[in-house]
Structures are given as structure tokens and as C-alpha cells.
Amino acid sequence: MDTVLLLPRLLVPVRPRLQVLEQMAVVLEGETIKAVLPRSEAIATYQDAGRIELPEHVLLPGFINMHTHSAMSLLRGYADDLNLQVWLNEHIWPIEKAFVGPDFVHDGTRLAIAEMLRGGTTFFNDLYFFPEVTAAAAVEAGIRACIGLPVIDVPTAWAGDENDYIDKGLRVSESWQNEPLLNTAFSPHAPYSVGDDALRRIAKISTERDLRVHMHVLESGWEVDESIRQHGKPTLERLHDVGLLNERLLAVHMTQLNGTDLTALAGADVNVIHCPESNLKLGNGICEVGKLHDHGVNLALGTDSAASNNDLDLLAESRTAALLAKGYSADPCVMNAFQALEMLTINAAKALGMSNQLGSIEAGKLADLCAVRLDSLHTTPMYDVVSHLIYTVSSQQVSHVWVGGRMLIQDGGFLHLDVDEIIDKAKYWEQKITAQARAARSKEYNLHE
Structure with missing residues (x-):
């Protein structure tokens, strides 16, 4: 089972409440969070683990x-x-x-x-x-x-x-x-x-x-x-x-x-x-x-x-x-x-009845996580990261997403979804629905003539 260290600039685990942590590591093992440790301790303990540096990011529960x-x-x-x-x-x-x-x-x-x-x-x-x-x-x-x-x-x-x-x-x-x-x-x-x-x-x-x-x-x-x-x-x-x-x-x-x-x-x-x-x-x-x-x-x-x-x-x-x-x-x-x-x-x-599995970054919970970049014009300066997340941050600043320890978004890009195909399908339905709406309006117009 692969072990990966996530090394963010800031960590907001949600539980315990109101904590914003620096110099921390989140240890992923398979689909779960194995540990939340100081960065230096995690690197020393898990020397063979993969590492994902997130130097300008805050790491959050998904x-x-x-x-x-x-x-x-x-x-x-x-x-x-x-x-x-x-x-x-x-x-x-x-x-x-x-x-x-x-x-x-x-x-x-x-x-x-x-x-x-x-x-x-x-x-x-x-x-x-x-x-x-x-x-x-x-x-x-x-x-x-x-x-x-x-x-x-x-x-x-x-x-x-x-x-x-x-x-x-x-x-x-x-x-x-x-x-x-x-x-x-x-x-x-x-x-x-x-x-x-x-x-x-x-x-x-x-x-x-x-x-x-x-x-x-x-x-x-x-x-x-x-x-x-x-x-x-x-x-x-x-x-x-x-x-x-x-x-x-x-x-x-x-x-x-x-x-x-x-x-x-x-x-x-x-x-x-x-x-x-x-x-x-x-x-x-x-x-x-x-x-x-x-x-x-x-x-x-x-x-x-x-x-x-x-x-x-x-x-x-x-x-x-x-x-x-x-x-x-x-x-x-x-x-x-x-x-x-x-x-x-x-x-x-x-x-959902799942607070023992999701919703915070704690050892033993499922590794559903997201990382948000903070180094943009409209998030600088930053005095309170939680305030920024709610009142300032754009969703386009989400850079990484994991579900069950599997990375689905990396540096803003999709790893497993074909976005071009998804957009093409949506445009296909747009054309069909537009044609239907025009036909309905034309029929209604003719009835009123």
C-alpha cells in the first residue's frame, strides 16, 4: 500500500475547531489518512514515502x-x-x-x-x-x-x-x-x-x-x-x-x-x-x-x-x-x-451520518481532500486564511483534489476525466434542446395567428 506525504503551507483540519496549522504533514496510506504530524517528524518517519509539496497552498477536507x-x-x-x-x-x-x-x-x-x-x-x-x-x-x-x-x-x-x-x-x-x-x-x-x-x-x-x-x-x-x-x-x-x-x-x-x-x-x-x-x-x-x-x-x-x-x-x-x-x-x-x-x-x-469518516482531516478518516492556492493578487495579503477561503478565494484556485487517497485534480488539471468530450456532449444537448424550444415557440406563434 503506497504512502504519500502531503506537505502544505497551511493546514485547516476543521477538527479540532478553529485550528490553522503550519509546518505540518498529512500522511496518506491507501484510501485513508494515516497520520497528521509535524513536517519534520513525518519526513523522518516515512523516508520512503512519496511527497507532494504544496508550498503556496492550504489543505482542507474535501x-x-x-x-x-x-x-x-x-x-x-x-x-x-x-x-x-x-x-x-x-x-x-x-x-x-x-x-x-x-x-x-x-x-x-x-x-x-x-x-x-x-x-x-x-x-x-x-x-x-x-x-x-x-x-x-x-x-x-x-x-x-x-x-x-x-x-x-x-x-x-x-x-x-x-x-x-x-x-x-x-x-x-x-x-x-x-x-x-x-x-x-x-x-x-x-x-x-x-x-x-x-x-x-x-x-x-x-x-x-x-x-x-x-x-x-x-x-x-x-x-x-x-x-x-x-x-x-x-x-x-x-x-x-x-x-x-x-x-x-x-x-x-x-x-x-x-x-x-x-x-x-x-x-x-x-x-x-x-x-x-x-x-x-x-x-x-x-x-x-x-x-x-x-x-x-x-x-x-x-x-x-x-x-x-x-x-x-x-x-x-x-x-x-x-x-x-x-x-x-x-x-x-x-x-x-x-x-x-x-x-x-x-x-x-x-x-449524512458519516462524520466518523469524512468532513475533517484526522487520522483514520477517508482521504477526501482539496488544496487551494493562495498566491494570487486577490488573496494577497493574507491575515486569516479561513476568512480568505469564504470571502475571497475563487474556486478556480483549487489546485488538487483527492477522493479516497486517489488524486483526481493536479495543478488544476483533470487526471482521469476527458473534459473535451464532456463539453462536446453538453454542446450536443444544447443544440437538441435549442431546436426543441424553437419548434415549440414556432408552434405557439402559429396557433396565435
């Missing part, structure tokens, strides 16, 4: 993107400046009905993976159709993923009804259960698009198999009203009644909270996934992360899809999250830079 629809990278910029229901019902769902299949999901997921890796993301938590294709693309690329098993109350190219979605999802979960890069979660789309019987069945499976449940929750004001109209009760009360309000729930967005909700979330140990840029772009409101943090709720970050963000840049997302929290609360102390970094790393690992 970032974890806690909410993606990766294949939707092929719809980046397709429908912008629209409210959520118009965006979904009149644009996204119709174009998905026309094009989504295994090839679309494969090519879109590879595009998303390349973008995420280049920005330091080593794990993504996905929710999309044809999850078996997403799983295969992730393993092929060498990135870690939690594969969402979608459930929705309308037929799609992947499944016919709610029970069909669940049955197919179980087969996908079982087929990938021995793959070390993957785990799975059930992903009912939203409370308004999945019925009570299906939610109860998902809750039972989640409990029996210890699976996470990844779900859009309280994303818009419309959803709040719709829950009362459809079910006669608020969303979180309904989720409690069907057995989903617990520590396995990854509740995405959460922009429509009241005081009772905060207490319920904290009491049930629910994990909240904050997607500030998507929420801002769709005008859905703002997740009150300051209040959630004060109540002890675990908070992590996701980008959402490139169709509603429009990128998968977690460093940019963390900056938006920190600044938005300060502006919304009128308190500059809300969500400091280190707390924002925790949302990208250890908090996300906790949400």
Missing part, C-alpha cells in the same frame, strides 16, 4: 455538496428569472419530459461532476431520475456520492407511480450497496408532490435500513398554503405524522419557518440543507440560518441544480450564505467564516 440535481447541468440557463411554479410547470418539467433518459442523465451528470471536482467538491448528494445512471457516472469519475432514489406522484420516463418509484429505488439501492464510493437515500420530491401512503412507506424503509431521506421542504410560500389546502395541517406537522421528522431527514431549502418550526426541527434533530443562491434566484425567500444555528440545528450547504443556481460552486455558495445571514439579521456576527466552512465539511458529513 467539500460536500448536500443538494444537487446533477444531470440538470444540461439545463443551465434554460429558464431564468421566473418564480418556482412557473419555472417548474411551464419550463423545466416539459423539457425534462421531452429529453430526460439514461443518455441525458449520464452526460449531464458527468458535466456536473467535472465542475464540482474542479471546485474542490469530493461528495455530492443527488436527487434525480435514473439514479442508477448517476451512480455509474460517479463511480466512473471516482467521486463520492449519495444517490437519491426519486419518488413523485406523476409518471416519468423512469417510473409510473409512487410504489413503482419506491420499488425501483430499492433495487437501485441494493445493486450498489457494496460500492465504497456510494450510499443511497430516498428522495421524495416534496410534501406537495408525494402522498401520505408513499411517505409512510418511505419512513418505514428509512428506519429499517437506516437510509437518509432527502427532500425539498418549505421551499416557498405557495407550499405552506398548499399543505393547509391539501391536508389541513402545516408541512412539518404532516411530516411528523408520517414518521419522517427525525435525524435522517435532509430538509432542503426551509425558507418558510416560524418559531414553532424551529423548536420542532431542533427537537427532532433534523438536518437543514441551505441553498441560498437558488432560493434568491427563484425569489423563494431566505432560510433563517442564524435562528436555526441558535436552536442547535445542524446546517449544511447545497448548490441545488445548475438550472436554478446557475453553477455548482460551493465556495461561492458559502460566501453568499455568510453574507446573506449577516444582511438578513442585521448582525455581522451571524455565521462567521469558520461556521460557513463547517457547513461545507463536517456539518455535511454529520447530516
Whole structure:
């Protein structure tokens, strides 16, 4: 088993908290971190080990993107400046009905993976159709993923009804259960698009198999009203009644909270996934992360899809999250830079139930890491590296990425992905989707003549 020493200028291990270390080495052995030692001691102890000098870099845990629809990278910029229901019902769902299949999901997921890796993301938590294709693309690329098993109350190219979605999802979960890069979660789309019987069945499976449940929750004001109209009760009360309000729930967005909700979330140990840029772009409101943090709720970050963000840049997302929290609360102390970094790393690992394996640089954990170059104009001078990471650094400064000790990005270049091929495939879909959109507009125009 090969041993490699990583020798960065600075090390931010995340755990212990608030530490920034100099003259340190991280010892990789196979897929794990064997030790974190002073540089001189590591070199003396592991004289035959390979060495990777990172003289102008900070070494960090790999970032974890806690909410993606990766294949939707092929719809980046397709429908912008629209409210959520118009965006979904009149644009996204119709174009998905026309094009989504295994090839679309494969090519879109590879595009998303390349973008995420280049920005330091080593794990993504996905929710999309044809999850078996997403799983295969992730393993092929060498990135870690939690594969969402979608459930929705309308037929799609992947499944016919709610029970069909669940049955197919179980087969996908079982087929990938021995793959070390993957785990799975059930992903009912939203409370308004999945019925009570299906939610109860998902809750039972989640409990029996210890699976996470990844779900859009309280994303818009419309959803709040719709829950009362459809079910006669608020969303979180309904989720409690069907057995989903617990520590396995990854509740995405959460922009429509009241005081009772905060207490319920904290009491049930629910994990909240904050997607500030998507929420801002769709005008859905703002997740009150300051209040959630004060109540002890675990908070992590996701980008959402490139169709509603429009990128998968977690460093940019963390900056938006920190600044938005300060502006919304009128308190500059809300969500400091280190707390924002925790949302990208250890908090996300906790949400996944993997904080003993991921999210910090500690001996025995998986070697999912990224290095960021600091010798650029806009990161000079530097007095506080964590502040720079959140408020200054660009994702293009990510220079190296490792997943399970395997280097995937070196000096900003891909070692195992054919980026030219990925871009060519994306352009192919751009041409197909553009032609479809033009034909639809032409038909609509003719009908109105």
C-alpha cells in the first residue's frame, strides 16, 4: 500500500475547531489518512514515502455538496428569472419530459461532476431520475456520492407511480450497496408532490435500513398554503405524522419557518440543507440560518441544480450564505467564516451520518481532500486564511483534489476525466434542446395567428 506525504503551507483540519496549522504533514496510506504530524517528524518517519509539496497552498477536507440535481447541468440557463411554479410547470418539467433518459442523465451528470471536482467538491448528494445512471457516472469519475432514489406522484420516463418509484429505488439501492464510493437515500420530491401512503412507506424503509431521506421542504410560500389546502395541517406537522421528522431527514431549502418550526426541527434533530443562491434566484425567500444555528440545528450547504443556481460552486455558495445571514439579521456576527466552512465539511458529513469518516482531516478518516492556492493578487495579503477561503478565494484556485487517497485534480488539471468530450456532449444537448424550444415557440406563434 503506497504512502504519500502531503506537505502544505497551511493546514485547516476543521477538527479540532478553529485550528490553522503550519509546518505540518498529512500522511496518506491507501484510501485513508494515516497520520497528521509535524513536517519534520513525518519526513523522518516515512523516508520512503512519496511527497507532494504544496508550498503556496492550504489543505482542507474535501467539500460536500448536500443538494444537487446533477444531470440538470444540461439545463443551465434554460429558464431564468421566473418564480418556482412557473419555472417548474411551464419550463423545466416539459423539457425534462421531452429529453430526460439514461443518455441525458449520464452526460449531464458527468458535466456536473467535472465542475464540482474542479471546485474542490469530493461528495455530492443527488436527487434525480435514473439514479442508477448517476451512480455509474460517479463511480466512473471516482467521486463520492449519495444517490437519491426519486419518488413523485406523476409518471416519468423512469417510473409510473409512487410504489413503482419506491420499488425501483430499492433495487437501485441494493445493486450498489457494496460500492465504497456510494450510499443511497430516498428522495421524495416534496410534501406537495408525494402522498401520505408513499411517505409512510418511505419512513418505514428509512428506519429499517437506516437510509437518509432527502427532500425539498418549505421551499416557498405557495407550499405552506398548499399543505393547509391539501391536508389541513402545516408541512412539518404532516411530516411528523408520517414518521419522517427525525435525524435522517435532509430538509432542503426551509425558507418558510416560524418559531414553532424551529423548536420542532431542533427537537427532532433534523438536518437543514441551505441553498441560498437558488432560493434568491427563484425569489423563494431566505432560510433563517442564524435562528436555526441558535436552536442547535445542524446546517449544511447545497448548490441545488445548475438550472436554478446557475453553477455548482460551493465556495461561492458559502460566501453568499455568510453574507446573506449577516444582511438578513442585521448582525455581522451571524455565521462567521469558520461556521460557513463547517457547513461545507463536517456539518455535511454529520447530516449524512458519516462524520466518523469524512468532513475533517484526522487520522483514520477517508482521504477526501482539496488544496487551494493562495498566491494570487486577490488573496494577497493574507491575515486569516479561513476568512480568505469564504470571502475571497475563487474556486478556480483549487489546485488538487483527492477522493479516497486517489488524486483526481493536479495543478488544476483533470487526471482521469476527458473534459473535451464532456463539453462536446453538453454542446450536443444544447443544440437538441435549442431546436426543441424553437419548434415549440414556432408552434405557439402559429396557433396565435
